[in-house]
Amino acid sequence: MQSAPFNYRRLIIWLGRLLLGGIFIYAGFSKIALPNSFYWPLPMLKFSISANLSNFGYQVASYKMLSPAGVNFVSHILPFAEVLLGLLLLIGWRLRIWATVVSLFMLMFLTVVTRAYLLHMDINCGCFATPEPVSLKKILEDSSMALLAILMTVFAYQEARKPHPWSGPQVPPPATT
Amino acid sequence: MIRRYLLASIASLALAGVGSLSLMGAPAPQKAAKSANSASKGSAAPAQASITVDGVKDIDPDKAFGSKNAPVVMEVFTDFQCPACKQLYTTTLQRVTDNYADSGKIYIVHRDFPLPMHAYSRVAASYARAACHIGKCETVESALFQNQEKWEVSGDVKGTVASVLTPAEMKKVQALVDSGSLEPLIDHDKQIGQAIPITQTPTSVLRTKDGQTYPVVGFVSYDVLKTLLDQLVK
Numbered sequence: 528m529q530s531a532p533f534n535y536r537r538l539i540i541w542l543g544r545l546l547l548g549g550i551f552i553y554a555g556f557s558k559i560a561l562p563n564s565f566y567w568p569l570p571m572l573k574f575s576i577s578a579n580l581s582n583f584g585y586q587v588a589s590y591k592m593l594s595p596a597g598v599n600f601v602s603h604i605l606p607f608a609e610v611l612l613g614l615l616l617l618i619g620w621r622l623r624i625w626a627t628v629v630s631l632f633m634l635m636f637l638t639v640v641t642r643a644y645l646l647h648m649d650i651n652c653g654c655f656a657t658p659e660p661v662s663l664k665k666i667l668e669d670s671s672m673a674l675l676a677i678l679m680t681v682f683a684y685q686e687a688r689k690p691h692p693w694s695g696p697q698v699p700p701p702a703t704t
Numbered sequence: 705m706i707r708r709y710l711l712a713s714i715a716s717l718a719l720a721g722v723g724s725l726s727l728m729g730a731p732a733p734q735k736a737a738k739s740a741n742s743a744s745k746g747s748a749a750p751a752q753a754s755i756t757v758d759g760v761k762d763i764d765p766d767k768a769f770g771s772k773n774a775p776v777v778m779e780v781f782t783d784f785q786c787p788a789c790k791q792l793y794t795t796t797l798q799r800v801t802d803n804y805a806d807s808g809k810i811y812i813v814h815r816d817f818p819l820p821m822h823a824y825s826r827v828a829a830s831y832a833r834a835a836c837h838i839g840k841c842e843t844v845e846s847a848l849f850q851n852q853e854k855w856e857v858s859g860d861v862k863g864t865v866a867s868v869l870t871p872a873e874m875k876k877v878q879a880l881v882d883s884g885s886l887e888p889l890i891d892h893d894k895q896i897g898q899a900i901p902i903t904q905t906p907t908s909v910l911r912t913k914d915g916q917t918y919p920v921v922g923f924v925s926y927d928v929l930k931t932l933l934d935q936l937v938k
Contacts, residue, residue, distance in 0.1 A: 562903070562904065562921035562922050563919075563920060563921055563922070563924075565918065570931075570935060571932075573931075574928065574931055574932045574935075577928045577931070578920060578922070578924045578928050578929070578932075579922075581923065581924050581925045581928045582788075582921075582922035582923050582924060584925070585788060585791055585922075585923040589787065649787070650787065651788075657904075658904055
């Protein structure tokens, strides 16, 4: 069997899927399961998740960009969406669609973090469960991830136009008379 | 198709790995209780008379609220310059005091945990502690949290405290701060917190009479905290 030829576009796609997929899963999971981690009995698990989402909601509110209803919506949806998107990237199902969504998420994160930095807001970025101040380092991290997400998306579209390297030889259509 | 299943398996393994790492990092309730007690034993006794309630040692009675016979003791570790602590104090803790401490269901203990990253939090803790010792705890703590954004820029903690006290009260507070006699109490609160260990502020540690300990880390809204408090005070 012939192996797939080395292709830098495919390498970027794989890197993007593995790195961003892993980071998105961890980011979402840490917001749901940390810093409070009571797992039993069931009411304690429910309290733990609610407390963590409440803590994340406070971090979202500290950006001062959303109404209380908006903060509530984002804090209860975003962590689960991050886990789902991370899994979809790793699985690779409908990659072009989910890579596009991840790129939009990354651009959104980069925008709000940069805005907070430029406004000298002394807040935690809310990226993961552990408190991290909004800083130039955080902007650089987000920029790198956004760039990777965009490259992954563009290359995923480009590669989709070409035949898959593992597919058989192209059979020319039968000549018509 | 096989490749998809393979990737799905890798993803599940990665998720399970992250989950188990988090579980390993989480402090078990019983462990937290033991370490807090051992901290109390190992460190120097505070300068002021302290009390013990339900096994919770070294409580400064001037910074505690509610009935000592309450079924739950809630220790709240805060830093006056931390924005999340301000949010917890102004939106959650005041309602908990009104609805649970004042009715004897919870005994609330305010613990100082000034972080080195905040330039004025230690000074604020000193003034707040001194105010508590002349019976003006709530007034001064409230003023410090409410005006946090002002004094953290100007550094004028003293002015903020003076604005809510009479000149005579402020004179007493300033004398206590200048004497340095309250500093060991702040250090001791911090040692207790480090032994739990407190990893971020605010952290509220709830202890029941049967010895269970529940550290609640970070900001938590009143409605969410209420669900836990109602279970514990039953």
